[in-house]
Amino acid sequence: MEKLQFIAMIQAYTGIGIGLIIGLGAAGACIGVGIMCSRFLEGAARQPELMPTLQAKVFLLLGLIDASFIIGVGLAMLFAFGNPLLAQLG
Numbered sequence: 001m002e003k004l005q006f007i008a009m010i011q012a013y014t015g016i017g018i019g020l021i022i023g024l025g026a027a028g029a030c031i032g033v034g035i036m037c038s039r040f041l042e043g044a045a046r047q048p049e050l051m052p053t054l055q056a057k058v059f060l061l062l063g064l065i066d067a068s069f070i071i072g073v074g075l076a077m078l079f080a081f082g083n084p085l086l087a088q089l090g
Contacts, residue, residue: 003089006089007086007089010083010085010086010089011083011086014079014080014083014085017076017079018076018079018080021072021073021075021076022072022073022076025068025069025072025073026069028069029065029066029068029069032065033062033065033066036058036061036062036065037058040054040055040058
């Protein structure tokens, strides 16, 4: 195979990987946030006096779940714009 074909294959597989990273990361974050918020509402309905402590923990976990997705987007952008796999062919 030519060098140009290798570059095209690397870029194609990288594009598929980027789509999987962002798509599955977004789906996982949305499902996780939905489950966590529904459980928070159930807990707050059962014991309203614990609502302030539960709410603080929910906001902390929301930030962590969203941060993991944003880290995945950052890695996807690394592969999209500064692909280290292409540097190996140089």
